[in-house]
Amino acid sequence: MEYGDFDLSDFRWHAAALAKYLIRCREKSDPGFLGAPERYQRWELANIARDRESQLVLLKKAVVAARLILADMEAMGGSGGVQADDPLIDLKFMIANFADEAVIEKAIVAVRRGNHVQWKSLAHWQGLSAIRDGLDSLPTKRHDPDRPPLAFKQAPIAKSARVLLFPRGHNPAAIIVKTFIRTLTAAQFDVLKALIEASPAGLSKHQLIARSHHGDAIGVLRRLARAHGPWRHVIDLPGVPGGGYRIN
Numbered sequence: 001m002e003y004g005d006f007d008l009s010d011f012r013w014h015a016a017a018l019a020k021y022l023i024r025c026r027e028k029s030d031p032g033f034l035g036a037p038e039r040y041q042r043w044e045l046a047n048i049a050r051d052r053e054s055q056l057v058l059l060k061k062a063v064v065a066a067r068l069i070l071a072d073m074e075a076m077g078g079s080g081g082v083q084a085d086d087p088l089i090d091l092k093f094m095i096a097n098f099a100d101e102a103v104i105e106k107a108i109v110a111v112r113r114g115n116h117v118q119w120k121s122l123a124h125w126q127g128l129s130a131i132r133d134g135l136d137s138l139p140t141k142r143h144d145p146d147r148p149p150l151a152f153k154q155a156p157i158a159k160s161a162r163v164l165l166f167p168r169g170h171n172p173a174a175i176i177v178k179t180f181i182r183t184l185t186a187a188q189f190d191v192l193k194a195l196i197e198a199s200p201a202g203l204s205k206h207q208l209i210a211r212s213h214h215g216d217a218i219g220v221l222r223r224l225a226r227a228h229g230p231w232r233h234v235i236d237l238p239g240v241p242g243g244g245y246r247i248n
Helices: 008-029 037-041 055-076 089-096 101-113 125-136 186-197 205-212 217-227
Strands: 163-165 174-176 179-181
Touching: 008 055, 008 125, 055 089, 055 101, 055 163, 089 125, 163 186, 186 205, 186 217, 205 217
Parallel strands: none
Antiparallel strands: 163 174, 174 179
């Protein structure tokens, strides 16, 4: 199955990250819950007893991974990222159903308040072995370990098929496919956020100005596309009056 220019190794990394963060999280409250040591080794967690990151930090990273997975699914196309006769359909459904972002967010609130978390019901743990089998069938990045660079302080607040936008002031400010965008001006952030939230339908000129609250929204977008190479590939500027503006 071809997914255009989407790199399946990214999907593998993000899905593995979600599983690993949640395994590490539950392990702190339920040591040895996976059972035999080799089950931890399959997830490269043989030294999990030495884990020093808190449950709160791990849960926040899990939210980031979950949102990146959703972006991956959209980038692969089809309804929910699943195409007709997709050979990865079973794996995608298992990953999508492994852990719900809303449930993870509730766990974050509970941990912050010092309340008990129902770790057994946080994720579909029974599917871990099948997910690992599926991930092992996907390509990996050459010379790179099977773990993703998800050291983001906050989760993305908006996403399109190829762009992740982080909260204002975050570093990186955005990620375009694999390119990290370190900074955005306030106007650029507002215009991009309005367009990404409207993805894939896009916005008219007047809608973009209204939603971004910038009278020069079109100018901001055009200058961004001209000045920054990565944005040129994801910003859709209409060629006719009345056409829509989009972020792919």
